[in-house]
Amino acid sequence: MSIDLNNLSGEKLEELRLHDKVIAKKYDSIRERNKFSRYYQDYWLNKILDNLKSEPKKVLDYCCGTASLYPVLKNRFSQTEYTGIDISREMIKVGQHNYGNSKNFILHQQDAENLDLKNDFDVVIARGAFHHLPSPARGIEQIHKVLKPGGLLIISEPVSTVLHKLIRKIVYRLNSHFSATHKSFYFSELKSLLNDNGFEIMKVDRFGFLAFPFGFPDIFSFVKYFPCFFLKPLVEIDNLLAKIPFVKNLSWSIIIAARKID
Numbered sequence: 001m002s003i004d005l006n007n008l009s010g011e012k013l014e015e016l017r018l019h020d021k022v023i024a025k026k027y028d029s030i031r032e033r034n035k036f037s038r039y040y041q042d043y044w045l046n047k048i049l050d051n052l053k054s055e056p057k058k059v060l061d062y063c064c065g066t067a068s069l070y071p072v073l074k075n076r077f078s079q080t081e082y083t084g085i086d087i088s089r090e091m092i093k094v095g096q097h098n099y100g101n102s103k104n105f106i107l108h109q110q111d112a113e114n115l116d117l118k119n120d121f122d123v124v125i126a127r128g129a130f131h132h133l134p135s136p137a138r139g140i141e142q143i144h145k146v147l148k149p150g151g152l153l154i155i156s157e158p159v160s161t162v163l164h165k166l167i168r169k170i171v172y173r174l175n176s177h178f179s180a181t182h183k184s185f186y187f188s189e190l191k192s193l194l195n196d197n198g199f200e201i202m203k204v205d206r207f208g209f210l211a212f213p214f215g216f217p218d219i220f221s222f223v224k225y226f227p228c229f230f231l232k233p234l235v236e237i238d239n240l241l242a243k244i245p246f247v248k249n250l251s252w253s254i255i256i257a258a259r260k261i262d
Contacts, residue, residue, distance in 0.1 A: 019088035026218035040215035063129035067095030158184035206251035
């Protein structure tokens with residue numbers, strides 16, 4: 001399944017170009033090969049999957065990138081059928097190369113704001129998806145459409161304070177990894193996005209403090225010089241920070257589990 005480029009807006013074409021020409025290669029050659037980054041990304045994915053109390057039949061990985069969720073999901077839920085969608089052909093190619101011969105593994109190149117899928121998914125996981133979309137509300141509507149009644153949506157997104165917004169604005173301007181559509185959200189914005197589009201928030205976890213920047217060697221090249229054994233304790237410190245009132249609100253990211261209610 002492919003995308004008709006003539007039907008994409010200028011913003012989406014720019015996102016597609018960025019992911020095909022720059023980001024897919026960096027994910028495959030840097031982010032997913034750096035020892036600590038791989039450890040941290042898998043740890044993050046497991047934190048997301050902790051919201052699943054039983055084995056789902058079908059999971060949609062929304063804006064799946066290189067399908068790095070797949071091996072983590074299969075390690076915990078071996079019978080679950082995995083479907084990933086992404087607008088980037090090159091991201092899909094990396095995922096197919098890495099896992100294409102695996103059981104219950106399906107990838108489609110699709111526009112996340114115009115899904116062509118049945119409404120038979122028990123769970124949709126959207127990690128780092130909505131800050132890429134020109135219309136996050138349209139993305140939530142599409143997820144609502146393909147989820148079964150009572151289905152679970154788990155999102156993880158950049159979350160901001162005024163300080164975070166300023167830092168991200170500077171990084172976005174200085175790094176070729178980002179396009180004009182990239183954004184971050186205040187928690188109130190994510191809450192409204194979900195509540196206004198047929199979802200009830202079940203659980204909120206703050207994620208990412210001191211260790212967070214070191215999980216992105218493709219963005220911050222200096223982190224590759226830090227050994228994994230030095231960085232792993234930062235993850236444990238982050239776990240403690242996530243439990244401290246007020247301090248936890250300074251996290252770089254957030255994980256939200258929400259139930260489809262209509």
